[in-house]
Amino acid sequence: MLKKRIIPCLDVKDGRTVKGINFIDLIDAGDPVVQASFYDRAGADELCFLDITASSDNRDTLLDVVERTAEKCFMPLTVGGGVRTVEDIRTLLLAGADKVSINTAAVYNPEFVAEASNKFGSQCIVVAIDAKKVSTGKWEIFTHGGRESTGIDALDWGALMETNGAGELLVTSMDKDGTRSGFDLALTKGIADNVGIPVIASGGVGSLDHLVDGIREGHASAVLAASIFHFGEFTIAEAKAFLAKEGVDIRPLNPT
Amino acid sequence: MKIIVIDYGSGNLRSAARAVETAANSVTRNSNVKVSSEVVDLKEADRIILPGQGSFGDCMNGLAALEGMLECLEVAVIQRGIPFMGICVGMQLMAAKGLEHGERSGLGWFPGSVGRLQPSDNTLKIPHMGWNDLTFHRTHPVFSGLPKSPHMYFVHSYAYTANDHDEIIAHADYGGLISAAIGRDNLIGVQFHPDKSQEQGLKVLANFVVWQP
16 A cells, blocks of 8 residues: 655755754754755655755755765655756756756746656656635645745646646645644645645644644645754654554554 | 666666665675666676656657667577566566557567556545555565565556566555566566665665576
8 A cells, every 4th residue: 555655855055954953963964965864764755855045056056965865865855946947857857856846937837847747757747836825715826935926726726737747746835834833734635635646745744743634634645844853853753653653554664 | 797777868867876786785796887878788787777767658769769779688688588677667668568648569578568557546646656565476586585565665657467467576556456566587677666765675676686587
């Protein structure tokens, strides 16, 4: 049976991780490659790098991080942030990313997703959806970190992205992101039930219960979290043990 | 030992090659992993790995576009019996035919065909993406030393359907049985990505390197 995935996400800026990390045994906690290796050994199911480097001049630092990670972490790696062209995708895939996540560029030009998936295959095209609630049961796509509305309905958008060839959707609630109050479950479920491709729930995780909720109530195939893992509150092993106890099918860490 | 990972333009192979290298180094001292699209390298290969990403037709076209490659593969793998592993679409290409975007001939080393996943439960998502556990139908040296039902990482929307049940080494369950590993003589095909399946994936690759069919 296919297992639900737990995906730690690292924010990377100018080649360094942004959020602090509390693992005392890490030699260089600001090095994304060191953190990636840590999560690899800890049994994370996938890894995600989100590049928030402002200047395009510093994009090469991300490629270096991806290359060094792919050299030693033999697990699926998704990379997103600032992906605007087919060439950006090609460069990231060649550096060693398995999947590339497209966000704003898809909003500006939905055909870009079709072009990308035709060229590289749906399996490596993730569309990141940043949505904000506008009224009960209705969410809109926002860009620029949730500052700019687009007027696009999030559920319709998810369906369009599937049609255009996305292999997976990464759904982030801009209302919940950073609040530690749990995913926007209605949003996650709304999109997940409306498409035939996997949905990753993101934004708002503050406890292990939230991970369970995202899967059970949000119908997500995978749950993405950052701070609860980076700050050492919970290990991947603890998260997996909790999910298993709650009856969620996860990949066990120490199979016999 | 010379291990060739065939490059026919189906995506990044460096990380796959690095996984093979890491696995090989864990079991042998004198391995040499090379990503190549040259027939000349294939002629000297002790192990051949065919990865694959994208559609069946595109991959078959990519492989056929390499001068002399199909003929050379046939000689090395079928006539000379060099151990061969196909990964993901690389496994699917070993089939007689693919049914993705119209019917296409494959390498024809296994008589079955490759078709779209049709899980019995329509809430199951496609692609089949993530970690799934294997159920073994028989033992095989390439899968020795693994847990009883190891988890491997899958990403695919199409899968191989065997005509002959004996070809199947292991299946995964996703609203029906998926051919996860097939094998015969010196041929191995895996639908999952051993190069993305952490420790247990590396074990499969290491076993393949030392396998003497």
